[in-house]
Structures are given as C-alpha cells and as structure tokens.
Amino acid sequence: MTRQGNTTADFGGRQDAARSVGPVLAPFEDIRRIAVLRGGGLGDLMFALPAIAALKDRYPAARITLLGMPGHAALLDGRPGPVSEVLxxxxxxxxxxGEEDARAVDRFFASVSGSFDLAVQLHGGGRNSNPFLLRLGARHSIGTRTPDAxxxxxxxxxxxxxHEVFRALExxxxxxxVAQDLEPRVEVLPEEAVRAAQLTGPGPVVALHPGATDPxxxxxxxxxxxxxxxxxADGCEVVVVGDATDVPTAEEIVRLALxxxxxxxVRSLAGQLTLGELTGVLDRSAVMVGNDSGPRHLAQAVGTPxxxxxxxxxxxxxxxxGRSLHRVHFSWVARCPVCGVDVRQVGWTAERCEHDDSFVAAVPPDAVYADVAELRATSLLLRGR
Structure with a gap:
C-alpha cells in the first residue's frame, strides 16, 4: 500500500512497479476522457509525451485532450500519436x-467543465495550475504539488x-x-520529409539552433x-533554424561563418519554416546542434542525433x-557572471537577477564539433544519411 495525500491505493502490481519511476497506484475505473494540462513551449510538450503515451497504454479506449498552446496544436494536429485533440x-x-481576459477564461471552462473523467496536471508545481485544473470538474485529478499549492x-x-520526463511519468x-518509453517520439509525416528534401541539398545536413527562451x-x-x-569544410550543408525571434542571431552566425x-x-532558414517543415528538416539532418531548447528536443524525438x-x-x-545518439556539453557556472548571485536555486525558490549574460559561453567549440563529427558517422550507419 502507498499513501498519497489523503488517498491510499494499491500498487499496480510487481511488474508495473518495477517499470515505473515512482509508485504505481491502482488505475481509476471507467475513464473515457482524459485532460492533460501542459502549457509552455515545444520542449515542455516533448517532456510530456512519454507520460501521455503511458496514459494511452493504461486507458486505451480513452480520448486524451491536451490543454496546451497553439504550437502544440500545430505540431500534433493530424499526426499519429496518443493525443486525440489539442485545446x-x-x-x-x-x-x-499574457494579459488575462477573465471572460475568455470563463468561456473556456464553460465549454469543457464536466467533460473529463481524469485531469492530469503536468504544468509546474501547482500554485496556479492546480486551481485551474480543478475548475475542469473532472471526477479524478492527479499532478504535482508544492507545499503552498x-x-x-x-x-x-x-x-x-x-528530469521533466521522469517527473511527468511519476x-x-x-x-x-507505467512508462512505455523514456523518450518522446514524434512521427515525421511523408509530406514533411518531401518538403525537407526540397529545402536542403542531397548531401549531409547539420542543423544549428542558437535560440533559447532564457538568454x-x-x-x-x-x-x-x-x-x-x-x-x-567536412562536406556538410549547414542550416541555421529557429523562429522569427532567432533571425538576427541566425544571420549573425551565417555572417561570421562566411x-x-x-x-x-552555411545559410539561415530561421523564421522561414512552419513547425511541420522544421520537423522535416530536423529529421533530414545528420546531426543537430542546439542549446537547451524546443528544436533540440524535437530533433531527439524524430530520431536525429x-x-x-x-x-x-x-x-x-x-x-x-542516452549518449549513443546524444551528447551534452555543459558549464558548471554556479553564480551570475555579473553580480555573483547564486543561480543554483531556481524556480519558485529564488528570484532571478536582472542579468542575461550567458552561463554556457565557456563551452569549447572544438569539443562540440568533435561530437558532431562522431555522431555524423553514427548517423550515416544508422540512418543512411
């Protein structure tokens, strides 16, 4: 037996517990509609996909609705996977x-209240997201919780x-x-692959993404x-990708390279691609190099090193x-390079200082490219490109 808040439930069995991240409680009965709350960016969606796949496996007859962002809908609408719809x-x-419109919020809940049997909160610590989730009026609710939520x-x-994937699986x-996969999986559509071939040349492609929400x-x-x-110089076509906000940086990279x-x-495709086209280009790439950002997570999800x-x-x-297909270079910065404030306590536990200086500037390009070259060889063997 395990206790969660005021609820005591049986584990889902020895085999399930062995494959899980945390306790596996008894499943709920008669679950036909599931709502999953996960806003944020593209990377946030990627972190949630293994958990959503696990829900679909446990409740195969259920319709899963993602309460998410326009970008989530742009990626998932019409794509095979466990999400039935995005609201x-x-x-x-x-x-x-953004600037809240209370009437728009009320209209949203009026349209969905009472529609769900299970509501799942995968959106932060719950201070704001738990009250939001409870307004859905679902019969059952699960999620994360800070002490004040x-x-x-x-x-x-x-x-x-x-790790956000493990958090969602827990x-x-x-x-x-229980987990069916520890990585997000995004199926590339045939038309995306065709379009990527039109956007790039016949040789090996290396994609770069210089953006990140946090500078x-x-x-x-x-x-x-x-x-x-x-x-x-090693015979690759290099494309810099990103959204409209990444255009100036992408152009600077091209200018410095030339x-x-x-x-x-070397050329920039930043600000020129739909999300579907980006998915195709990342799939077409032999290797993708990026910061901790949505496109890097998407590249991983389509199977690109x-x-x-x-x-x-x-x-x-x-x-x-994993390290067979993915390499990580990181800095050990513990204090802001400008004011010296301790940056290790992040999230709701500490206020962010006003400085935007890079924490990762010291990561050496030589080491990064050594992994690019090695993974390109791996990609040629595994993916034939």
Whole structure:
C-alpha cells in the first residue's frame, strides 16, 4: 500500500512497479476522457509525451485532450500519436502568459467543465495550475504539488531538480500508468520529409539552433559559427533554424561563418519554416546542434542525433539521457557572471537577477564539433544519411 495525500491505493502490481519511476497506484475505473494540462513551449510538450503515451497504454479506449498552446496544436494536429485533440489554453496567470481576459477564461471552462473523467496536471508545481485544473470538474485529478499549492486527489511533491520526463511519468503512475518509453517520439509525416528534401541539398545536413527562451542558456554566435565552418569544410550543408525571434542571431552566425570561409555552405532558414517543415528538416539532418531548447528536443524525438549545450542545472531537468545518439556539453557556472548571485536555486525558490549574460559561453567549440563529427558517422550507419 502507498499513501498519497489523503488517498491510499494499491500498487499496480510487481511488474508495473518495477517499470515505473515512482509508485504505481491502482488505475481509476471507467475513464473515457482524459485532460492533460501542459502549457509552455515545444520542449515542455516533448517532456510530456512519454507520460501521455503511458496514459494511452493504461486507458486505451480513452480520448486524451491536451490543454496546451497553439504550437502544440500545430505540431500534433493530424499526426499519429496518443493525443486525440489539442485545446488552446486561455491566458491565465501561471498557466499561459499574457494579459488575462477573465471572460475568455470563463468561456473556456464553460465549454469543457464536466467533460473529463481524469485531469492530469503536468504544468509546474501547482500554485496556479492546480486551481485551474480543478475548475475542469473532472471526477479524478492527479499532478504535482508544492507545499503552498492546492491539493489534488493524488499528487507527488514538486521538487525542482528532477528530469521533466521522469517527473511527468511519476505523475501518471498515480493513475496506474507505467512508462512505455523514456523518450518522446514524434512521427515525421511523408509530406514533411518531401518538403525537407526540397529545402536542403542531397548531401549531409547539420542543423544549428542558437535560440533559447532564457538568454542565459544561449551559446555565443561565434561558437556556433565555428562549428558551422568546420562542418561545411567536412562536406556538410549547414542550416541555421529557429523562429522569427532567432533571425538576427541566425544571420549573425551565417555572417561570421562566411567571414571565415566565404565558400562555406552555411545559410539561415530561421523564421522561414512552419513547425511541420522544421520537423522535416530536423529529421533530414545528420546531426543537430542546439542549446537547451524546443528544436533540440524535437530533433531527439524524430530520431536525429543531437549535441546539446547546457548549463549544468538544466542538464538535470532536460538533458538527453542516452549518449549513443546524444551528447551534452555543459558549464558548471554556479553564480551570475555579473553580480555573483547564486543561480543554483531556481524556480519558485529564488528570484532571478536582472542579468542575461550567458552561463554556457565557456563551452569549447572544438569539443562540440568533435561530437558532431562522431555522431555524423553514427548517423550515416544508422540512418543512411
């Protein structure tokens, strides 16, 4: 027996417990509609996919609705997988950033209230997301919880330094679901593969993504440019990808690379690709190099080898788990390079200082490119590209 809050339930069996991240409780009865709350960016969605797949395996007849973001819908709509539909979250504090419209929030809940048998909170520590989840009126609720958050029917403590994939899998264990996979899987559509072949040449492609939501996670443009030059010299086509916010940085990388070698096959696709096209280009790539960001996680999900540049704290929460196809380079920065404040206590436990200086600037391009070259050879063997 294991106790979660005020709820005591049986483990789901010795075999399930052995395959789980945390306790596996008895599954709920008569679950036909499941809501999963997971806002945030592309990477946040990737972290949730193994848990959603586990829910689908435990409740195969259930319809799973992701309460997420427009980008989530753009990626998942029409794509095979465990998510049946994506409902766009309204702007609400701590759930979706922006200027809140209380009437829009009320309309959202009026349209979905009472529709779900099980509501799953995979969105942070629950201070804001748990009250939001409970407004759905589901018969059962599970999720994470900080000490100051409203309780759910079954919950686990939210401890910041835990890998996000494992955190989500531990949550769904509360509903009897066990991991079927430890990595996100995104199936590339045939038309995306065709479009990627049109956007790139016939040779090996190395994709670079220089963006990250937090500027402190961004590797310098000069370091990306050095990798680009070396990859081009080794016969690769180098494409810099990203959204509209990444365009200036992508153009700077191309400019620096061409300054070093005017003949280098390096160009920017930043701001030019739909999410489907990005998925295809990442799948088409032999190796992808990026910061801790959504495109790197998406590249991993489509099966492309990656080299990630991380701050050490983010490795714990978001680093790739395997090393055969994924390499991680990280910095050990513990204090802000400008003001010296301790940056190890993050999340809700400490306020962020105002400085945006990179935590990962010291990661050496030589070491990164050594892994690019090695993984390119691995990719040629495994994927024939």
């Amino acid at each position: 766009e979250l309204p702007v609400s504090p701590g759930v979706r950033p 409203v309780g759910l029917e079954r919950s686990i403590p939210y401890v910041y330094y835990q 949550v769904v264990g509360l509903a009897g679901a 402190r996670r961004r590797w310098p443009s000069s370091s990306f440019a050095e990798v680009a030059v070396r990859a081009a 300054r070093t070698d005017p003949t280098a096959d 990656t080299v990630g540049v991380y701050w050490i704290g983010n490795v714990i929460n978001a680093g790739a788990m």
